Amino acid sequence: MTAPEVDLTGLHFVRTKRGPLASRWQVYAFRGGPRIMTVDQIAKPKLDTAALGKLVEARTKPATKPQGDTFTALADAYLASPEYRRLADFTKRDYRRWIDRAKDEFKGAKVKWFDDPSMRADIIAWRDKWAHSPRQSRYALQVLSIVLDWGAERGWLMNNPVRMISKEYTANRSEIVWTDDEIEAVCKHMQPYIADAFRLAAWTGLARGDLVSLRWSEINNLYIQRKRNKTGVETIIPLFDQTRELLDKFKATQRGRVVSSVFVVTTSRGKQFKPTGFATAVQRAHKAAGVAPGKTLHDIRGTFATRLMQAGFSDSEVDEMLGWDSGNSARTRRSYISRRTVVESAIKRFQERQKSQ
Numbered sequence: 001m002t003a004p005e006v007d008l009t010g011l012h013f014v015r016t017k018r019g020p021l022a023s024r025w026q027v028y029a030f031r032g033g034p035r036i037m038t039v040d041q042i043a044k045p046k047l048d049t050a051a052l053g054k055l056v057e058a059r060t061k062p063a064t065k066p067q068g069d070t071f072t073a074l075a076d077a078y079l080a081s082p083e084y085r086r087l088a089d090f091t092k093r094d095y096r097r098w099i100d101r102a103k104d105e106f107k108g109a110k111v112k113w114f115d116d117p118s119m120r121a122d123i124i125a126w127r128d129k130w131a132h133s134p135r136q137s138r139y140a141l142q143v144l145s146i147v148l149d150w151g152a153e154r155g156w157l158m159n160n161p162v163r164m165i166s167k168e169y170t171a172n173r174s175e176i177v178w179t180d181d182e183i184e185a186v187c188k189h190m191q192p193y194i195a196d197a198f199r200l201a202a203w204t205g206l207a208r209g210d211l212v213s214l215r216w217s218e219i220n221n222l223y224i225q226r227k228r229n230k231t232g233v234e235t236i237i238p239l240f241d242q243t244r245e246l247l248d249k250f251k252a253t254q255r256g257r258v259v260s261s262v263f264v265v266t267t268s269r270g271k272q273f274k275p276t277g278f279a280t281a282v283q284r285a286h287k288a289a290g291v292a293p294g295k296t297l298h299d300i301r302g303t304f305a306t307r308l309m310q311a312g313f314s315d316s317e318v319d320e321m322l323g324w325d326s327g328n329s330a331r332t333r334r335s336y337i338s339r340r341t342v343v344e345s346a347i348k349r350f351q352e353r354q355k356s357q
Contacts, residue, residue, distance in 0.1 A: 009092075010080040011055075013044060027051060029058035030080030071106040071114070074151045075099050083150060088209050088229035090275045098143040102126070114148060115158045120165055127165070141165060177303040177341070178202060182292040189285035196249055197265045197273070198282055201297070203243040205304030205322055208297060210235075212273040214264045219247065233323035240307075310345040 012028040018040070025045050027037040036058065037051035047055065078084055079099065084092065105126045113119055123144070130136040145162035152160050183202055187195035201211050209229040218226040224237040239247075247264065254260045254270070263272045282297050301322070308318050318324070 034058050071109045072103050078147045078150050111157050120161050185291045186285045186289045189288040194281045200246045201300045205301045208279050209275045212265050215262050235323040
């Protein structure tokens, strides 16, 4: 029986040189965590059986207090937590980048300082470093808030001061949806397999990570059913005729290969796409096409949501299909669904009914 794999994400290696041909490595379960192995050798060591056992013990032991009393210790503990390790890979990369920026900013700050209302001014000053990009400034607060909430739940601080700070990024992108002509203009600058993946995004509303992770087993005759990578919320996406045509093209392409993939969207070699690779390919083609200025790959979700509304689905049905949280769905719809397009479609249907009568 094969032993279960241990997640090695977050291990902290400290190397001390002991001469030109000798080094001592000390390995910690996570930054600020317990030491699980010490070994003298030149190359970076691999964990032995004893160290693996200590790693599992350190990560499964209930957290009662931080290893230290600084924000850095709290952030490192979060990065080693099951909550962080459960995130999708690209989400973990984004979170880690912003957490590292926060650690640089609040280096040496005590956790208890965040309970002082005056700390809000320091947090706002840090957020405003990205005032030129409202989306980034909001994301900075979002990630910091997640870390502080995680600490507050475990009693490391009393309150999360970020919750008392207004969110700067409130842009309404409801009319910034991709048109069919814009989608096709961008597709002309892509390899065929990437272009079809971009079209599939427009007919499923799947975010980039969910699109490249979509499996054939998650598709039936009526809909796609899968949990979103980022939130774990289940989505149920109806299949339009255009969606079925695209899926048939992916099937036909994969039949010609020696080994078929469990994933729908693959590279030209039949391998699973990486979210960043797909996003970069779309970005390059978008730039080369010179159309749809200011629109992003994420706006394709609004395009699909608008199509659902045009097809006659109600607000609540759209929420259920896309996995939008019931508490925030109204705001999300206002931000990402083109009401003008939906109303125009409804008026056209009304006019057609009048003519038929």
